[in-house]
Amino acid sequence: MNLATYARRNLFRRRGRTILTVLAVAVAVLIFSAIRTVGVTFNAAADDAMSDRLATRHKVSITMQLPRRYIDEVRAIPGVTGATAANWFGAKDPKERIPFFAGFAADDKWFDVFDDMKVDPAQLAEWKTTPSGVILGDILAKTFGVKPGDRLTITSDIYPGDWEFKVVGIYMPQRRTVDRNSLILHWEYLNNDPRAELTKDQIGWVMTRIGGGVKSADMSRTIDKIFDERDDQTVTMSERAFNLSFIGAFAAVLTAFDLVSIVILLIMMLILANTIAMSVRERTNEYGVLRAIGFPPRHIVGFILAESLLVAFVGGLVGIGLVQVLINMGIGPFIEANMASMFPYFRTPPSVMLTALGLALALGLLAGVLPARGASRLRVTDALRRTD
Amino acid sequence: MATEDSIVTLKNVTKTFYRGKEPIKVLEGLDLDVPTGSFEALMGPSGSGKSTLLNLIAGLDRPTSGDVMVAGANLSRMSDGQLAKWRSQTIGFVFQSFNLIPVLTAAQNVELPLLLTDLGSADRKKRVATALRVVGLEDRMDHYPRQLSGGQEQRVAIARAIVNDPKIIVADEPTGDLDRKSADDVLTLMDKLNKELGKTIFMVTHDPAAAEKASVQRKLDKGALQ
Numbered sequence: 325m326n327l328a329t330y331a332r333r334n335l336f337r338r339r340g341r342t343i344l345t346v347l348a349v350a351v352a353v354l355i356f357s358a359i360r361t362v363g364v365t366f367n368a369a370a371d372d373a374m375s376d377r378l379a380t381r382h383k384v385s386i387t388m389q390l391p392r393r394y395i396d397e398v399r400a401i402p403g404v405t406g407a408t409a410a411n412w413f414g415a416k417d418p419k420e421r422i423p424f425f426a427g428f429a430a431d432d433k434w435f436d437v438f439d440d441m442k443v444d445p446a447q448l449a450e451w452k453t454t455p456s457g458v459i460l461g462d463i464l465a466k467t468f469g470v471k472p473g474d475r476l477t478i479t480s481d482i483y484p485g486d487w488e489f490k491v492v493g494i495y496m497p498q499r500r501t502v503d504r505n506s507l508i509l510h511w512e513y514l515n516n517d518p519r520a521e522l523t524k525d526q527i528g529w530v531m532t533r534i535g536g537g538v539k540s541a542d543m544s545r546t547i548d549k550i551f552d553e554r555d556d557q558t559v560t561m562s563e564r565a566f567n568l569s570f571i572g573a574f575a576a577v578l579t580a581f582d583l584v585s586i587v588i589l590l591i592m593m594l595i596l597a598n599t600i601a602m603s604v605r606e607r608t609n610e611y612g613v614l615r616a617i618g619f620p621p622r623h624i625v626g627f628i629l630a631e632s633l634l635v636a637f638v639g640g641l642v643g644i645g646l647v648q649v650l651i652n653m654g655i656g657p658f659i660e661a662n663m664a665s666m667f668p669y670f671r672t673p674p675s676v677m678l679t680a681l682g683l684a685l686a687l688g689l690l691a692g693v694l695p696a697r698g699a700s701r702l703r704v705t706d707a708l709r710r711t712d
Numbered sequence: 713m714a715t716e717d718s719i720v721t722l723k724n725v726t727k728t729f730y731r732g733k734e735p736i737k738v739l740e741g742l743d744l745d746v747p748t749g750s751f752e753a754l755m756g757p758s759g760s761g762k763s764t765l766l767n768l769i770a771g772l773d774r775p776t777s778g779d780v781m782v783a784g785a786n787l788s789r790m791s792d793g794q795l796a797k798w799r800s801q802t803i804g805f806v807f808q809s810f811n812l813i814p815v816l817t818a819a820q821n822v823e824l825p826l827l828l829t830d831l832g833s834a835d836r837k838k839r840v841a842t843a844l845r846v847v848g849l850e851d852r853m854d855h856y857p858r859q860l861s862g863g864q865e866q867r868v869a870i871a872r873a874i875v876n877d878p879k880i881i882v883a884d885e886p887t888g889d890l891d892r893k894s895a896d897d898v899l900t901l902m903d904k905l906n907k908e909l910g911k912t913i914f915m916v917t918h919d920p921a922a923a924e925k926a927s928v929q930r931k932l933d934k935g936a937l938q
Contacts, residue, residue, distance in 0.1 A: 325820045327827060333815035613811040616772060617825045617872070618800020620793060704772045708807070 327623065331630035334603065342635065345599040349639020349688070350646055352592035353680045357647045359585040360679070361656075361672040363578045366571055368501050368669055377437065378540055379566035380530040380547055383557040386569070389526035390556050395431070397550060398530055403538040408433040409527035411514060414481030415507050422467050427478065427507040428528070429514035435459075437533050440498040441506075447472060447493030455513045457492035461504035463661060465494050478507065483519045500669040531563075589683055592639075597691035600632045604695040611699050612707025621700035628696035629689060636688020640681040647672050647680075718781075719880055719912050720746035720769055725778035727764050727935075738764045739935045742778070751906040751913045753926035760932045762916045763884060769914055770803050770882045771795045783879045800828045804873030804911075806902075808885035810865040812857040812872075818844065819853040822871045829876070843871040846909075847901060863894025870901060874911065881905065883915040887922050899925045 335342055380398065382388035395409040408431055415427020432452050435443050443451070443459055450472075451457045458476065460468070470476050474491045489509060497504050511527070514520050534543050544560035551558045561569075604611075611624050651672045659670040699707075722744040729736045738761040746752055746769075756762050767773040768780050771787050772795075780787040783802050790798060812821045819840050826836045844850045847867040857865055866886060873881050883902070887895035903925050905911045915926060923929045931938040 325816070325823055325827070329820065330813065330816065337815055609811065610813060613805075613807070613813075614824070615796065616770070616799065616805050617803075618796050618828050620796045705767050708772075708811075 327626065328630065331627050331634065334607075334627070334631050335634055338603070341599060341602075345596060345635055346639040346642060348595045349592055349636055349684055350642035352588050353640050353643025353684055354646045354650065355588045356585045356680050356683070357643070357672045357676050358651060359581050359588070360676045361651060361670065363581055364673060364676060365667050365670045366574065366578060367568075374440070374563055375540065376534050376536075377563040378532040378534060378544055378547070378560050379563055380532065380558050380560040381528070381566075383548075383559045386529065388556070389523055389528060390530070390558065392525045392527050394551065394556075394558070395527060395530055398532055398547060401543070401546060401550070403535050403543060403546075404532055405535050406433060406437045406533040407530055408437040409511065409530050410434065411511060411523060411526070411528040412482070413507075413509060413514065414483070416479045416481060417468070418477060418479045418486070422464070422505070425464055425505040425507060426503060427480070427509070429509050429511040431511045434508060435495070437531050440502050441495040442498050443493050443495045450492045451510075454490060454492050455510055455516075456488065456490050458489040458507055458509045459493040459495055460491060460508075461502075461506050462494050462496055463504040464507060465491070467505075483514070483517070485519060497668070503668050505668075532560075589687055592684070593687040593691045596632060596635060596688055597694065599635070600628065600692050601695045603631070604628055604699050608699065608702065608707050609709075611702065612704055612709075615702075615704040616708060624700045625696040628699060629692040632688050632692030632696075633685060636684045636691070637681075639688075640684035643684070644677045644681060647677055717748045718745045719748040719783055720744065720914065721779075721781040722765075722768070722775075723779045723781075725768065725775045725780060727761070727768065727773070728776045737935060739768075739775070742935065742937060744930075744937065746912065746914060749906070749910050749912055750928055751903065751926045752915065752928040752930060753923035754914070754916045754930050754932055755918065755920075755923055756932035761935045762932050765932065766882055766884055766914065766916050769880075770805065771799045800825060800876065802879050804876065804878035804881040806866070806869055806873050806881060806883035806886045808888040810857070810862070810869045810889070812865055812868060814857050817854050817856055818849060818860065818868045818871075821857070821868055822875050824872060825876045839875055840871075843875040844868070846874065846905075847871045861894065862890050863897050866890060866894070866898050867901060870898070870905070874905060874909070878911070880912040880914060883913060883917075885917055885919075886915060887917065887919050892921075895919070895922065 382390055392409070395407055398404060398407045410428045410430040413427040413429050415425060417425070435441060435448055447459070451459050460470070465471065468476060470491045472491055472493055476489045476491050478487045478489060479485070480487060515524060532543070532547070534540060540562055547560045548558050614624065615621070656670045656672070659667050722742055725739055725742045726737065727739040729738060742765070754762050754765065764773070768775055768787070769782055771782065771790070775788055778788070785798055787795065813824070816824070822840045822843050823836055826839060831839070841850060844853055847870050849864060849867055849871065852860060852864060852868070857868070860868065886902070887898055890898060899922055902913055902915070906913050915922070917923055
């Protein structure tokens with residue numbers, strides 16, 4: 325036997341209460357991890373952005389268009405290895421099988437710049453020669469139930485009427501954060517349609533790939549300087565900054581989520597503190613006996629903190645197990661399959677799980693501090709008299 | 713008068729408690745000598761100060777004034793930490809309600825005081841076995857308190873009290889929660905500890921039969937020894 329034996333045995337003294345407290349900690353860790361996962365995966369696309377890809381948009385707003393000729397000027401800059409332009413199409417599924425997906429009209433170079441969207445060469449070649457051809461992400465194709473060769477009718481928030489396309493290819497993601505729910509049509513096809521008269525010969529944004537020795541900040545300045553004296557000035561940024569600009573509106577929500585996740589853990593701490601306080605009260609007489617036979621107050625503090633930490637640790641481990649089963653093996657794959665536009669990747673990373681466990685331990689320690697302090701300060705004679 | 717072989721000497725000891733601002737004198741000008749190797753019983757009505765006196769001798773409390781000398785140490789001048797260490801080396805406790813730890817076996821309960829020593833696991837086990845043999849419970853080592861009778865629990869508590877080889881055993885109503893038969897067994901055991909192992913025993917009791925077993929009976933009333 326050693327001193328830890330007593331702390332360990334105390335854990336199972338009130339088995340039901342300990343199990344409920346462990347479950348409370350586990351659920352808190354699960355909820356904390358789930359909420360943090362939303363934030364982490366929401367930012368994952370930005371965090372996972374390619375460092376050699378730049379985005380150029382109108383200086384005023386992404387909603388304002390740039391002249392088409394800009395793309396040729398960008399391509400001519402030394403150090404640029406590829407560039408592509410696109411217009412937002414505002415695609416919608418007329419049958420509403422999916423609430424939102426990205427649809428945009430891109431030029432022929434799109435898949436050169438976005439080589440992490442892998443397309444079969446034959447399908448890519450067909451897309452380049454088929455004006456009404458579209459390439460879809462694999463999950464979107466599955467949702468629509470289409471394969472290469474099928475016809476697909478899409479509507480748009482921006483351009484009226486039905487748009488008939490021929491599915492010519494499916495792209496496969498080469499990285500986990502690539503959106504698998506996008507539809508890419510031909511820029512020329514859109515540009516030549518009378519319904520797109522207002523955006524004729526205009527492009528929404530430019531994506532540029534730069535060579536190895538080129539610094540992205542230098543290239544951004546170079547691009548913007550070219551258009552500095554024009555009517556339509558540009559702002560060029562890293563792909564990460566570009567992606568972040570889209571989720572900026574959600575930043576406040578994500579911050580609120582973070583606060584909620586902390587509150588959940590604080591509630592966990594109060595539950596744990598209550599359990600430990602009850603246990604300590606029940607054992608006051610015992611602590612009096614231990615003190616009488618010579619155990620110093622620091623040992624009493626140690627017993628109580630060890631018990632609190634053990635409950636938090638076991639609860640944290642159970643919580644991580646729940647995260648693994650319920651999120652990473654359960655709703656994670658489901659969300660990726662059904663909400664890929666928002667969450668192409670939805671798994672709780674080990675860093676979040678370790679943070680949850682670390683916070684549970686820290687708060688577990690904190691939960692034990694007050695009861696431990698109280699017990700250690702009791703006069704031995706008073707503690708020996710207590711029988712409740 | 714204090715003698716050279718006194719293990720407990722109290723000189724002009726006063727203990728005052730406060731109820732709010734009102735002082736309550738429990739012990740007043742008390743002198744006491746307990747010779748080494750004696751078995752003394754302290755009797756008296758409730759509220760007479762028996763437990764207070766026992767707590768002072770055991771180093772659980774300090775006097776308001778006066779000196780408490782036990783086994784060569786002046787307890788009045790020791791800090792809480794020093795007192796705790798001193799208790800672990802000098803005093804064996806026997807309580808009325810046994811006060812065993814319910815989640816530990818008989819052997820583990822007896823081993824508790826040894827965890828504060830430098831003894832290794834094997835030495836601790838030997839000492840525990842010896843202590844349980846002295847109280848006649850070597851076959852109940854792995855039993856939990858709930859699996860023992862009241863008398864057996866008190867004998868385990870006595871084993872815990874002697875495992876550290878203390879100089880003095882203080883017992884607070886050791887037979888108070890026991891039936892007559894078990895009480896007699898416990899008293900016989902305490903008598904054996906006193907006579908065969910030479911342990912000094914200072915016992916507080918309401919039970920005249922228990923007091924009969926002691927070699928010296930003292931009476932405390934209104935804070936003064938009669």
